[in-house]
Amino acid sequence: MVQLSNDCFAFGGKLMTIDEALTLIATRVRPVAGEERLPLLDCDNRILVSPLRAPVPLPLFTNSAVDGYALRGADLPQDEPRSFPVTARVQAGAAADPITPGTAVRIFTGAPMPQGADTVFMQEDVRLEADGSVTLPAGLKPGANMRPAGEDIVQGAVAIPGGRRLRPQHVALAAALGLTHLTLRRRIRVAIFSTGDEVVEPGGPRGPAQLFDSNRFMLGAMLGRLNCEVHDLGILRDDRAALTAALKDAAGTHDLVLTSGGVSAGEEDHVRAAIESVGSLVLWSLAIKPGRPVAMGVIAGTPFIGLPGNPVASFVTFAHVVRPTVLALSGAAPEPLVGLPLRAAFTYKKKKGRREYVRASLQDASDGSLEAVKFPREGAGLLSSLADTDGIIELGEDVERVNPGQTVRFLAYPILL
Ligand code: AMP
Numbered sequence: 001m002v003q004l005s006n007d008c009f010a011f012g013g014k015l016m017t018i019d020e021a022l023t024l025i026a027t028r029v030r031p032v033a034g035e036e037r038l039p040l041l042d043c044d045n046r047i048l049v050s051p052l053r054a055p056v057p058l059p060l061f062t063n064s065a066v067d068g069y070a071l072r073g074a075d076l077p078q079d080e081p082r083s084f085p086v087t088a089r090v091q092a093g094a095a096a097d098p099i100t101p102g103t104a105v106r107i108f109t110g111a112p113m114p115q116g117a118d119t120v121f122m123q124e125d126v127r128l129e130a131d132g133s134v135t136l137p138a139g140l141k142p143g144a145n146m147r148p149a150g151e152d153i154v155q156g157a158v159a160i161p162g163g164r165r166l167r168p169q170h171v172a173l174a175a176a177l178g179l180t181h182l183t184l185r186r187r188i189r190v191a192i193f194s195t196g197d198e199v200v201e202p203g204g205p206r207g208p209a210q211l212f213d214s215n216r217f218m219l220g221a222m223l224g225r226l227n228c229e230v231h232d233l234g235i236l237r238d239d240r241a242a243l244t245a246a247l248k249d250a251a252g253t254h255d256l257v258l259t260s261g262g263v264s265a266g267e268e269d270h271v272r273a274a275i276e277s278v279g280s281l282v283l284w285s286l287a288i289k290p291g292r293p294v295a296m297g298v299i300a301g302t303p304f305i306g307l308p309g310n311p312v313a314s315f316v317t318f319a320h321v322v323r324p325t326v327l328a329l330s331g332a333a334p335e336p337l338v339g340l341p342l343r344a345a346f347t348y349k350k351k352k353g354r355r356e357y358v359r360a361s362l363q364d365a366s367d368g369s370l371e372a373v374k375f376p377r378e379g380a381g382l383l384s385s386l387a388d389t390d391g392i393i394e395l396g397e398d399v400e401r402v403n404p405g406q407t408v409r410f411l412a413y414p415i416l417l
């Protein structure tokens with residue numbers, strides 16, 4: 001199935017803004033075909049195919065929200081406390097008879113409301129008398145402390161929209177509605193490569209100018225969090241022919257091919273030429289720092305994304321290009337990144353016209369609010385700058401300077417995945 005048409009975006013060679021890239025992805029990347037029906041315990045973080053309508057109301061029946069005494073709204077004490085004989089007792093799971101007017105019913109949390117009763121007094125608020133009656137205070141409103149059937153979800157209403165990436169609370173909702181299985185999109189198959197003559201397998205033999213591959217493990221873990229089926233295809237040498245053959249092969253058997261490294265403009269950066277020889281480029285450079293060189297293309301209908309080799313650039317561009325592509329291929333509704341306004345506790349200068357990301361930690365400010373502290377160093381190769389911070393601060397294209405006290409947009413790491 002063709003997820004991305006070859007002519008979907010005429011590559012003009014200029015820097016593309018993140019918003020343009022997001023529009024390109026949203027309009028051109030289609031969900032892959034295939035669904036499966038899975039038991040609820042396997043549904044977390046998966047994508048629901050179609051809207052789930054509630055076959056029953058929630059709650060299923062009108063019940064008490066507290067331990068206490070139920071009575072009819074018409075019998076509520078008006079101006080002063082009043083005593084009522086306690087004529088019945090209904091506990092959770094038991095059936096209740098209709099209430100006798102002028103009496104109270106001992107009731108427990110989750111027990112069905114006796115027919116006719118609509119108000120419950122909390123047991124802490126009543127006085128039990130020696131003769132077994134109960135004295136209830138004045139002032140409670142009719143309908144207090146009970147949960148009407150359907151107050152949470154009305155029968156027939158959409159309980160979960162189609163395309164939702166399920167959280168544990170959605171799984172709970174499906175269970176509460178009595179369902180045992182859900183129909184989900186199949187997981188997408190993603191091939192992942194590292195590139196570079198200097199990159200070697202962690203723990204393997206290493207020459208003096210070689211480094212252990214870290215990107216593949218970071219990107220694999222990030223894809224895992226997005227619930228992709230990740231296929232680790234190892235490290236590719238800086239060799240155009242080998243690269244071309246490997247990418248073409250991977251595209252034939254995967255829904256997305258992801259690489260890191262080799263996308264800059266140096267003579268040993270062969271990814272661009274490889275894509276152009278077996279497919280076409282739709283995106284070349286993003287107006288973003290870190291991360292300017294990012295390649296997106298199509299190989300025989302399969303999307304390809306080439307991220308920059310520097311780990312921080314790889315991480316940031318994953319969030320802006322790979323994440324929305326994976327969600328779209330997976331059939332998930334778009335999940336725009338939610339940035340929180342936070343006070344900057346640093347000074348920073350940047351160039352106009354590109355979006356920049358600053359790694360930052362959260363810190364308690366003296367007035368009890370939170371502020372963002374910039375990681376002291378800026379290199380795009382510093383893994384510690386990702387490991388030791390809480391998120392990234394996004395500085396828009398128009399920003400040229402950040403001063404302490406200014407409000408900035410903070411993207412916490414958990415929301416990037
Ligand atoms: P490149 O994008 O190929 O020009 O690489 C930019 C920088 O990232 C170079 O310093 C590379 O050594 C480094 N790099 C490339 N791939 C990886 C990788 N898989 N893990 C860690 N660093 C990498």
Ligand code: MG
Nearest residue numbers: 195196261262
């Ligand atoms: Mg390289």
